[in-house]
Amino acid sequence: MLVKVAINGEKHEADVEPRLLLVHFIRETLRLTGTHIGCDTTHCGACTVLLDGRPIKSCTMFAVQAHGREISTVEGLEQDGKLHPLQEGFMAEHGLQCGYCTPGMLMTSVAFLKKNPKPTEDEIRSAISGNLCRCTGYVNIVKAIQHAAATMQGGA
Amino acid sequence: MAPRTSPEVGGMGHSVKRKEDPRFIRGKGTYVDDVVLPGMLYLDIVRSPFAHAKIKKIDPASATAIPGVLAVITGKDLEKYNLHWMPTLMSDTQMVLPVEKVMYQAQEVAAVLATSRYAAADGVAAVEVEYEPLPVVVDPKKALEPGAPVLRTDKKDKKDNHIWHWEWGDKAKTDRAFAEADVTVKEDIYIPRIHVASIETCGCVAHFDKVNDKLTVWMTTQAPHAIRTVFALVAGHVGLAEHKIRIISPDIGGGFGGKVPVYPGYVIAVAASVLTGKPVKWIEDRMENLQADSFARDYHITAELAARKDGTLTALRIKTLADHGYTDAAANPSKFPAGLFHVCTGSYDLKAAHVEVDGAYTNKPPGGIAYRCSFRVTEAVHTIERMVDIMAHQLGTDPAEFRMKNFVKPEQFPYKSALGWEYDSGNYAGALQKAMERIGYAELRREQAEKRKRGQLMGIGISSFTEIVGAGPSKHFDILGLKMFDSCEIRIHPTGKAIARFGTKSQGQGHETTYAQILAEELGIPAKDIQVEEGDTDTAPYGLGTYASRSTPVAGAAAAIASRKVLDKARKIAAYLLEAAPEDLVYEPGKFSVKGAPNRVKTIQEIAFAAYTNHPQGMEAGLEAVSYYDPPNLTYPFGSYICVVDIDTGTGDVKVRRFVAIDDCGNIINPMIVEGQVHGGLTMGLAPALLEEISYDEYGNVQGGSFIDYLLPTAVETPKWETGNTVTPSPHHPLGAKGVGESATVGAPAAIANAVVDALWHLGVRHVDIPITPPKIWKLLRAKGITD
Numbered sequence: 001m002l003v004k005v006a007i008n009g010e011k012h013e014a015d016v017e018p019r020l021l022l023v024h025f026i027r028e029t030l031r032l033t034g035t036h037i038g039c040d041t042t043h044c045g046a047c048t049v050l051l052d053g054r055p056i057k058s059c060t061m062f063a064v065q066a067h068g069r070e071i072s073t074v075e076g077l078e079q080d081g082k083l084h085p086l087q088e089g090f091m092a093e094h095g096l097q098c099g100y101c102t103p104g105m106l107m108t109s110v111a112f113l114k115k116n117p118k119p120t121e122d123e124i125r126s127a128i129s130g131n132l133c134r135c136t137g138y139v140n141i142v143k144a145i146q147h148a149a150a151t152m153q154g155g156a
Numbered sequence: 157m158a159p160r161t162s163p164e165v166g167g168m169g170h171s172v173k174r175k176e177d178p179r180f181i182r183g184k185g186t187y188v189d190d191v192v193l194p195g196m197l198y199l200d201i202v203r204s205p206f207a208h209a210k211i212k213k214i215d216p217a218s219a220t221a222i223p224g225v226l227a228v229i230t231g232k233d234l235e236k237y238n239l240h241w242m243p244t245l246m247s248d249t250q251m252v253l254p255v256e257k258v259m260y261q262a263q264e265v266a267a268v269l270a271t272s273r274y275a276a277a278d279g280v281a282a283v284e285v286e287y288e289p290l291p292v293v294v295d296p297k298k299a300l301e302p303g304a305p306v307l308r309t310d311k312k313d314k315k316d317n318h319i320w321h322w323e324w325g326d327k328a329k330t331d332r333a334f335a336e337a338d339v340t341v342k343e344d345i346y347i348p349r350i351h352v353a354s355i356e357t358c359g360c361v362a363h364f365d366k367v368n369d370k371l372t373v374w375m376t377t378q379a380p381h382a383i384r385t386v387f388a389l390v391a392g393h394v395g396l397a398e399h400k401i402r403i404i405s406p407d408i409g410g411g412f413g414g415k416v417p418v419y420p421g422y423v424i425a426v427a428a429s430v431l432t433g434k435p436v437k438w439i440e441d442r443m444e445n446l447q448a449d450s451f452a453r454d455y456h457i458t459a460e461l462a463a464r465k466d467g468t469l470t471a472l473r474i475k476t477l478a479d480h481g482y483t484d485a486a487a488n489p490s491k492f493p494a495g496l497f498h499v500c501t502g503s504y505d506l507k508a509a510h511v512e513v514d515g516a517y518t519n520k521p522p523g524g525i526a527y528r529c530s531f532r533v534t535e536a537v538h539t540i541e542r543m544v545d546i547m548a549h550q551l552g553t554d555p556a557e558f559r560m561k562n563f564v565k566p567e568q569f570p571y572k573s574a575l576g577w578e579y580d581s582g583n584y585a586g587a588l589q590k591a592m593e594r595i596g597y598a599e600l601r602r603e604q605a606e607k608r609k610r611g612q613l614m615g616i617g618i619s620s621f622t623e624i625v626g627a628g629p630s631k632h633f634d635i636l637g638l639k640m641f642d643s644c645e646i647r648i649h650p651t652g653k654a655i656a657r658f659g660t661k662s663q664g665q666g667h668e669t670t671y672a673q674i675l676a677e678e679l680g681i682p683a684k685d686i687q688v689e690e691g692d693t694d695t696a697p698y699g700l701g702t703y704a705s706r707s708t709p710v711a712g713a714a715a716a717i718a719s720r721k722v723l724d725k726a727r728k729i730a731a732y733l734l735e736a737a738p739e740d741l742v743y744e745p746g747k748f749s750v751k752g753a754p755n756r757v758k759t760i761q762e763i764a765f766a767a768y769t770n771h772p773q774g775m776e777a778g779l780e781a782v783s784y785y786d787p788p789n790l791t792y793p794f795g796s797y798i799c800v801v802d803i804d805t806g807t808g809d810v811k812v813r814r815f816v817a818i819d820d821c822g823n824i825i826n827p828m829i830v831e832g833q834v835h836g837g838l839t840m841g842l843a844p845a846l847l848e849e850i851s852y853d854e855y856g857n858v859q860g861g862s863f864i865d866y867l868l869p870t871a872v873e874t875p876k877w878e879t880g881n882t883v884t885p886s887p888h889h890p891l892g893a894k895g896v897g898e899s900a901t902v903g904a905p906a907a908i909a910n911a912v913v914d915a916l917w918h919l920g921v922r923h924v925d926i927p928i929t930p931p932k933i934w935k936l937l938r939a940k941g942i943t944d
Contacts, residue, residue: 017274024273033190034183036409038355039442043863046355074183087181091173094832098664099180100187100356100409125871132863134355134410135664137835138871 001064007032008076016063023047025063026073034074034103038132045131048104049073055111057130074103077110085151086110086144095144097135105131109145117149157823157883160677161745166684167677168891171828175668175688185407191361191374193435197226199425200276200438202266202283203448204258207294207519207856208307209287211254214266219282224275226432228283229267229424231255237394239427241310243386244485245417245635246493248319249310250522252420252427257290259307259482260521261856262447264420269428269436292856293317296456296479296516307482307517319484319515324498325575330510333471337462341546346925347535348849349454349479349520351446351860352527353868354663356409358449359439360422362429369395371430372402375422378415378661379701380405382638384693386418387426394430405691411663412840413526416487416703417450447861450487450523451850454479455535461543467553469562471508472501472574474539478515478524486524487703488531489633489640495531498575499624502540503584503794504562509574519856528840528901530625530704537621541906542913542923545618549917554601555910556592559620560585570887577624579792580894581884587818588620588796590882595798595816608918613803613942617911618796621903625895626709626791635700641786642706643697644714646675646722648779650768652761653685656718659699660711661691665833665897667707670825674712674891678719680746680760697782705793705895708825709886714785716890721781725767729779730758732772791886791894795819797838797907803915805943808934810846810912812875817904820882822894827881834879834900841904843869845926 004013007030014029026035026049037059038046047059050072077084086109089095096102105128112119112127119127124145125138133141161167179185216228231253234240241249253264268279291305298304299317308314334340360375377383380403388398408415425438440449456477462470478494480486488495494513501509527534548558563584564571571579592598600616607614630639643659656675660667667690672683690696699711723743730748731738734756741748748763750756758766767779800814817834824830847867850860860866885892905926912928913921919940924932937943 019274027189028192028273031192032183033187034185036187036356037189038357038409039863041442041863044355044442044868074181078182083181090181091177094174094828096177096180097666097832097836098354098356098408098410099176099185100354100664102180103183106181121876125874129870129872132355132868132870134353134412134840134868135836136832137837137839137877138874139835139877140832142871142876 003063003067005066005069005071007071008073018064020063021059022061022063022066023058026058032073032075036100036103045104046101048107048131050107050111053111055108074106085148089144089147093140093143093147095141101131101133105141113149113152117152119149165676165680165682167673168825172669172673172683172826174666176666187356187407187409188359188361188374188376189439193363196435196437198270198273198276199428199436200268200280201264201421202280204261204263204265206258206287206289207261207292208259208290210257210290212288213286215284218284219268219279222275222278222282224271225268225279227269242390242423244483245487246484248484250483250485252423260519261858267424292519294518294852294854294856296477296518299516299518317517319480319517320493321514322493323512325510326508327510330471330473330508333508334462334473337470338465340460340462341550342460343546343923345457345459345539345542347453347455347538349451350527350844350848351451351850352412352414354410354412354414357440357442357445358415358419360425361435361437362426363435364429364433366433370400371396373426374404374406376408376415377405378411378663378703380661380691380693381659381698382635382700403693405661408663412528413703414449416525417485419449443862446866447858448521450485450525451521452525452527453535457539459539459543461547463547467551467558467561469504469506472506474500474511476513478513479518480515480524481520481522482517483522484515485522489627489635491632496624497532497536499533499577500536500540501573501575502537503564503620503622505564506574520852526703528837529898530623533623534902537902538906541619542909545910546922555618556597559588578789580789580886580888582792582794583882583884584620584794587794587820587882590880591796591798591816591818594880595814600800613805613915615801615911615915617799617907617914619903619907620796622792622794623899623902624790624792625705626787627704627706628790629788630786638700640700641784642699642710642714643784644711644718645697645782646718646780648764650765652681652764654681655687657696658690658711659697660702660707666829670829671715673825674715675719678716705898708893709791709889709895710785710787712893713890714783717785718781718783722779725779726760726763729763729766729771733758733766788888791889793821793894793896793899795899795903797903799907799911801911801915803933805937808930808937810928810933815875816878817900818880818882819896819899820884821896822886823883823892825893830896831879833896835877837898837900838877838904839869839874840901845905845908845928847927849927
């Protein structure tokens with residue numbers, strides 16, 4: 001089946017098996033390997049990407065379901081050589097260790113801060129509760145998101 | 157202590173931002189599943205639905221009929237090459253693929269090789285296997301009863317399911333101390349089977365180049381060099397020679413001990429690549445990871461503690477049954493089948509102790525690896541910290557005061573424990589005092605008393621743990637005969653920049669940053685000018701890898717020693733350049749100056765340039781060194797944690813209100829990274845304390861085999877950790893450092909369990925096994941008439 005999508009603003013099309021998972025389409029067909037796979041049950045969130053701006057877990061969606069839609073992945077966050085405030089925040093606050101959950105965390109947070117630019121700590125914790133991290137204990141991820149929220153509020 | 161180097165140099169004590177991060181936050185890391193080679197095939201595995209069954213027939217016909225499926229590999233295929241069994245790290249044997257029977261649910265039965273991931277999965281679903289179920293042994297106690305079905309029928313003389321008996325300590329002295337004790341307490345403590353569940357599962361890409369006879373394996377491994385040697389030893393007879401094996405451990409998405417063993421999937425992928433001459437990728441899914449990869453813990457412990465009536469602890473006696481599954485595939489140093497469990501006297505000055513451990517076979521997956529802890533140290537810490545708390549409560553003494561009274565005192569170091577360890581340094585009372593002040597201990601006790609009057613359940617739990625890490629001295633420590641040294645090789649380039657390679661492998665700990673800081677501290681070359689590499693056996697010096705918090709204690713020490721070797725030569729070059737005698741030079745990080753003439757200076761960069769352009773006659777050119785560091789002793793990080801819990805009397809839910817962690821890991825390399833390690837470790841301490849367990853029903857069906865029922869803490873359950881440090885340097889480590897990656901995982905569960913029991917003690921509750929789930933507490937409260 002033909003799939004046409006825009007990923008990070010770039011148009012792609014491919015002829016794929018109907019059962020091809022979106023995450024495999026992104027990782028293997030398009031070779032954007034920043035999106036990771038950590039479970040088979042939509043629990044860990046390592047595969048989170050944005051579909052028309054909404055975070056979804058790409059391991060439980062078929063590529064063909066994304067036909068005609070816009071997808072954003074971690075590779076699209078940096079614009080014109082400038083990192084997204086969340087990327088800056090994660091580095092500044094030591095919000096990552098092994099880096100495996102990080103792309104999913106970032107994508108969830110991008111959508112979350114758009115919806116809720118001045119979140120409380122509890123709101124942040126709830127927002128990222130569909131993304132598992134085994135390394136950081138979340139404290140610094142929360143700080144990283146607060147860091148980014150402050151930067152974005154400051155108009156940077 | 158203020159850092160010795162400037163922030164620009166970025167030596168020890170600076171919170172240098174991580175060198176790893178720019179690639180990870182862009183999604184540009186390279187993990188094993190990101191490796192794609194031309195013509196690569198995919199391997200997927202058929203797994204057993206039964207915990208114990210004879211394999212009567214494997215019919216591959218329907219699978220091989222699927223387009224893209226190339227072959228179905230069975231144990232009989234591997235048997236032709238004598239590769240159907242492999243040794244475990246504990247010198248037991250493990251099936252790669254079975255020939256006769258399967259021994260646990262989810263065991264590998266056959267492998268499907270295909271041209272795509274999807275075709276391989278189709279093939280797995282199509283392979284028809286006929287089983288004849290056999291009696292299942294799940295309970296290790298029943299496994300050791302006379303008449304239990306003998307599981308290891310492959311071992312000719314094996315007549316029972318007992319693996320080994322191991323004991324340590326002075327039994328007679330301990331028994332005497334118990335006979336003379338005024339007070340004794342005894343408790344059965346079960347520390348359940350859990351799984352590290354790193355977010356990246358295990359996998360590999362094996363590529364055998366038939367032209368050059370060279371095998372390259374990109375592999376999720378914490379110990380690439382040891383793996384290379386194991387491959388050469390196990391598969392030498394099929395033509396794999398060690399100089400023709402290259403193991404590459406790329407970016408690793410969390411390890412925690414789960415990526416130390418060799419799993420059958422790796423071996424089958426390598427065999428498939430050698431046979432086909434094509435690259436073969438094997439990536440396990442989450443359920444395979446949880447159900448078949450090495451588990452941690454599963455210790456059934458009976459512990460007794462003795463004291464005088466004045467509250468002085470005198471002796472500890474422990475008997476433990478270790479459930480190893482169908483083979484002992486633990487990852488312990490060879491001499492220690494129960495790991496370092498005999499550090500179980502903990503932070504207390506006990507005069508006598510005796511420990512016995514028996515290993516048993518059951519129809520469960522193998523393992524006995526660490527879960528982010530040095531070998532069996534969490535089991536030891538949990539036991540002693542629970543027992544000390546029970547004794548304190550029994551005597552009606554405050555648990556903090558009781559610990560203070562019984563701690564090994566600062567002036568007793570180096571301290572020889574009753575079980576023979578020599579603790580390097582410590583100030584246990586200092587860490588506990590700091591934790592008590594930080595959390596407001598006295599005030600919390602007052603609040604607890606008031607709440608108790610109102611029927612509210614609040615508990616305060618302490619854990620004052622001592623770890624034992626940095627394995628280890630070659631006299632006692634080896635894995636499969638390989639001594640547990642580690643290594644660093646430094647090369648300084650003519651322009652004063654450097655590359656350093658290590659025998660360890662970071663899995664998120666930030667070695668690229670912290671090792672560069674150690675070298676910056678020693679050499680005065682800015683950390684940003686030092687490239688750190690690990691994980692490629694063709695380039696890095698040999699080392700035993702990263703686990704058991706050994707990177708800083710062993711490879712970190714190697715970095716210091718290699719630096720000092722470089723400086724020895726640098727001093728000679730500087731003396732030549734400055735026309736002075738080497739002994740007349742004064743060194744401070746980054747420069748040599750002439751004693752009494754501080755303006756006559758040569759920087760390390762100038763010396764490096766001279767090493768290639770103007771070195772003294774008779775001296776070899778270049779500026780480099782290597783160190784294979786054999787630690788004289790282990791290191792003993794410690795800390796005191798205090799946890800406050802509130803228990804919902806209606807639901808049994810335990811809420812961690814506050815958690816203060818004071819850690820002492822000796823001198824600190826990067827405070828930001830140390831804090832991050834503690835945060836992560838605490839969360840992996842909370843996890844088994846409240847959430848995680850893998851158990852089995854009577855048929856050997858796994859419970860907790862996916863993220864649906866194996867519950868990792870999310871940001872919602874995880875409290876806002878409050879951390880701090882005391883600093884008691886290790887006297888024998890060149891940098892005074894001790895290691896910190898696992899302290900919190902080791903220390904935290906006991907603090908939480910102690911807090912829960914503290915909340916319930918007045919109701920007659922003495923102990924609750926972890927994980928302390930709401931149903932467990934709700935049932936307890938119901939039995940006590942607290943809730944209905």
